[in-house]
Amino acid sequence: MxxxxxxxxxxxxxxxxxxxxxxxxxxxxxxxxxxxxxxxxxxxxxxxxxxxxxxxxxxxxxxxxxxxxxxxxxxxxxxxxxxxxxxxxxxxxxxxxxxxxxxxxxxxxxxxxxxxxxASVNGGASMSPCVLLGTVPLFLGASLKLHEWLQSEEQATTETPFMLAHGGTLYGIGGRDSEFNTVFNKAMGASSEFVAALAVRECRDVFAGIKSLVDVAGGNGTTARTIAEAFPYVKCSVLDLPQVIQGISSHGTVEFVAGDMMEFVPPAEAVLLKYVLHNWSDQDCVKILTRCREAISHGEKAGKVIIIDTVVGSPSQQILESQVTMDLSMMMLFNGKVREEQNWHKIFLEAGFSHYKIHNVLGMRSLIEVQP
Ligand SMILES: C[S@@+](CC[C@H](N)C(=O)[O-])C[C@H]1O[C@@H](n2cnc3c(N)ncnc32)[C@H](O)[C@@H]1O
Missing domain, CATH: 1.10.10.10 (Winged helix-like DNA-binding domain superfamily/Winged helix DNA-binding domain)
Structure with missing residues (x-):
């Protein structure tokens, strides 16, 4: 032999x-x-x-x-x-x-x-809350189940490693755990402050001239607030689930709208999706992007969708490793995924968009402008 x-x-x-x-x-x-x-x-x-x-x-x-x-x-x-x-x-x-x-x-x-x-040292926001989220016991428990999950016959759409470890989804189990919720919200806020400050600094032209923007699944509005402060002439609003919006006190510059992005996105010249699509399957992303395309099609000229997310394939070994680590964490937590350019291209086409431009100026993540 x-x-x-x-x-x-x-x-x-x-x-x-x-x-x-x-x-x-x-x-x-x-x-x-x-x-x-x-x-x-x-x-x-x-x-x-x-x-x-x-x-x-x-x-x-x-x-x-x-x-x-x-x-x-x-x-x-x-x-x-x-x-x-x-x-x-x-x-x-x-x-x-x-x-x-x-x-x-x-x-x-x-x-x-x-x-x-x-902020004068860290360049925008301390990343300490992100370290605490990355090492939270609920995530560690899910990671211990990876190999068992790979061997289980259950469909990945109905069972993630997180669900196998904890018996429920991240938002379900985590939502009832006030300690986890605090860690999660602080990390999301810190990451948003860091990335939003970077985006308005590095991609000013992308936001220039926009009069209204809705941050879809924008959480507590940290990103929208940073954009509203940097570009006071942009009317900013945030769409998120009712249970998320309920707990947020309005900040004056930003309006909060409760709703389901799968059903409806309020009309605006620009729609922002920051760290949202990596939580969802291709099929769900096409649905969300279609709602976004409808939202930007009300004005005289079509607006744009601005995506801040990962495009896997950095030439830097360190950044590439961070991108594929993010992919594994999305697989483990949500059955989500981090996409390569050809995958982004495909879902943009399926959602009715014909142009996109990737700005690789945000380290491990990119800013993508998408237009009909
Ligand atoms: C990973 S967080 C990202 C939040 C924010 N964009 C950021 O970058 O910090 C995902 C957000 O999606 C929201 N979300 C999940 N399903 C949603 C839906 N069907 N409609 C609107 N928002 C939703 C969650 O409540 C959560 O705030």
Missing amino acids: DMVTSMPLEANSNGQILQAEAELFCHSFGYLKSMALQSVVKLRIPDVLHRYGGAASLPELLSTVPIHPNKLPYLPRLMKMLAAAGIFTAEDVPATVGDGEPTTLYHLNAVSRLLVDD
């Missing part, structure tokens, strides 16, 4: 094998990196470093971070691991004469600056 063998061991150098083994070890314990990151966010260590001017020595950290005195010797190990993972930058400082011990200075870097609760 012919056998197909993978590359024999001896073809790899010893160094390559040992490097690969170390890499595999880190991947297998990758959840420890997530949990160490969650711990420093809960202990607000990035804010402590910021208060020390962006860098603090171990003694400074140990005297400030709120941990039990019994655990002081353990904090340096957490910091060392996260510095090795690139989340902080460690600098060894030799002992100065008469000053005793050498120490380590931990600096904020580009990654941990995003966790500081100060």
Whole structure:
């Protein structure tokens, strides 16, 4: 019998094998990196470093971070691991004469600056709430079910890994869990602040000249508010489900409309769909986009749909990995998906649109302008 063998061991150098083994070890314990990151966010260590001017020595950290005195010797190990993972930058400082011990200075870097609760440092919004959502027990429980879900005969449309783990949908189970709801809403708000600020800065032309915009499934209105502040002549409204709209107090600049986007989208010159379509199947996206096309077709000239979502295929390895990780999380939580350009093209055509333009200026996500 012919056998197909993978590359024999001896073809790899010893160094390559040992490097690969170390890499595999880190991947297998990758959840420890997530949990160490969650711990420093809960202990607000990035804010402590910021208060020390962006860098603090171990003694400074140990005297400030709120941990039990019994655990002081353990904090340096957490910091060392996260510095090795690139989340902080460690600098060894030799002992100065008469000053005793050498120490380590931990600096904020580009990654941990995003966790500081100060807009002048994080560039728009702290990403700490997003770290807390990514590591929430309901999500971890769902991830433990991935392989069982892949082997189950149940249709993905009726059972997600999240449902297999928790016996209900994310919005159903999560909606009844006030602690989860708080974490979820804070993360959505932080991500919206960050992305909306970026979008109005990087894509001013896309919004220029628009007189009215409805943010479909716009949640608590953070994005709509940012757009209304940046472009005061745009009349902004938010459409979301009645149970979401009920809990929101009106902000003056933004109007809130309760409804189901599958049924009706209020007329406007522009419709925004930010991080909505990745929750839905192609068939549902075509339905939502069709309602949006009807909403922008009331004026003298057809308006546009502005989508902020992922277009998989970045040439940057880091961004590509974030895009396919987002895809897996959508699969696990909603049976949703993150799309490549050809998939976007197909659903735009099916919903009656003929033009689109992708602006790749928002890192792991893109802004897509779509017109009939
Ligand atoms: C992932 S959140 C995105 C929220 C917001 N666009 C953002 O970027 O923060 C999805 C939103 O879709 C809303 N939603 C779900 N089904 C909906 C429907 N049928 N009609 C309107 N909104 C809906 C949810 O209530 C939720 O606010």
